[in-house]
Amino acid sequence: MQRRTFLAGAGAFVSAPVFADDAIPVIDTHVHLFDPSRPQGVPYAGPKGQPPQMALPENYRRQIGGTGIVGAVVVEASPWIEDNLWILERAASDPIFVGVVGSLDPSRPEFGEYLNRFSRDPLWRGIRYARVWQMENGKQVLKPGMAEGLRLLAQTGQTLDMANPSFDLLRGALLAMDAAPDLAVVMDHMPSLDPRPEQQALYDSLIHELAQRPNFVIKLSQVRHKDENNVTVTAPRARLDQLMAAFGEDRVMFGGDWPNSVGTATIPEALTLMRDYFSGRPRPQAEKYFWRNSQRIYKWKKRAPAQP
Numbered sequence: 001m002q003r004r005t006f007l008a009g010a011g012a013f014v015s016a017p018v019f020a021d022d023a024i025p026v027i028d029t030h031v032h033l034f035d036p037s038r039p040q041g042v043p044y045a046g047p048k049g050q051p052p053q054m055a056l057p058e059n060y061r062r063q064i065g066g067t068g069i070v071g072a073v074v075v076e077a078s079p080w081i082e083d084n085l086w087i088l089e090r091a092a093s094d095p096i097f098v099g100v101v102g103s104l105d106p107s108r109p110e111f112g113e114y115l116n117r118f119s120r121d122p123l124w125r126g127i128r129y130a131r132v133w134q135m136e137n138g139k140q141v142l143k144p145g146m147a148e149g150l151r152l153l154a155q156t157g158q159t160l161d162m163a164n165p166s167f168d169l170l171r172g173a174l175l176a177m178d179a180a181p182d183l184a185v186v187m188d189h190m191p192s193l194d195p196r197p198e199q200q201a202l203y204d205s206l207i208h209e210l211a212q213r214p215n216f217v218i219k220l221s222q223v224r225h226k227d228e229n230n231v232t233v234t235a236p237r238a239r240l241d242q243l244m245a246a247f248g249e250d251r252v253m254f255g256g257d258w259p260n261s262v263g264t265a266t267i268p269e270a271l272t273l274m275r276d277y278f279s280g281r282p283r284p285q286a287e288k289y290f291w292r293n294s295q296r297i298y299k300w301k302k303r304a305p306a307q308p
Helices: 057-063 082-092 111-119 146-156 167-179 197-211 237-247 267-278 283-298
Strands: 005-008 011-014 026-031 069-075 097-102 124-128 133-136 139-142 159-162 184-187 216-219 224-226 232-234
Touching (some): 097 283, 133 167, 197 237, 216 237
Parallel strands (some): 026 069
Antiparallel strands (some): 133 139
16 A cells, blocks of 8 residues: 655654545535636635636536545635525536535624525535624624524524634634534634644643534644745644544544645645545544534535435
């Protein structure tokens, strides 16, 4: 079997034999769709330093040939309300997509109306919204109306995805779950938060506190990412081990982050990295990470024969 070695921050972790590409089906829980050629344009067209990306179903299909990916969840990259309908239509056009995480502001008075409207679509799985807080006298507090909106979201059983991880965002997630204890919160790209040595104690404390919240889930995505100096780095194995120890095998998911990952890691590279990591763990853990947890958390329904 082939062996690979990946640089991981200051050190390296050496792979064990990888799984065959088709041994464990994969659900990619983090894909973006957008079309910069639209007359109205798009608010986001891919990573800085790269040409605008054409992110349509057929483009995604070209990225995943031979990878073992059999399904994907679209995560909205646009704050425009009308684009929720746009991504739902694109996702419906291709059975590779088993779910959509839209974009709505829970603090807005019309949130309930929009949530009810979009939730009628069987592909709608939740929303992505990050800055649930504001600052008052140097303290993070929830925005006015946010608690009510989050409780409404929790009643639907849908998820609140949050990105990109920072210390403020982790504290914001705690505020959200304090207001709505039944809310399922998914922290996208958790390994991409690179604490400095002087921040490690704070990082450890927040991870410990979040681990006590059973509805808090993380994506082990953006394992290879750009750091604060725009240098490509790979999260150390010790960080992945810490996150796995804190959240356990039932609260982690795979995400490729295409096309935000363009110029940093291809989908095959991201998959190889994580297949190597999980090759040193029991197979049931890998199955949970690569697809089983996503079905339980996002409650997606099978749309194609290859999907488990």
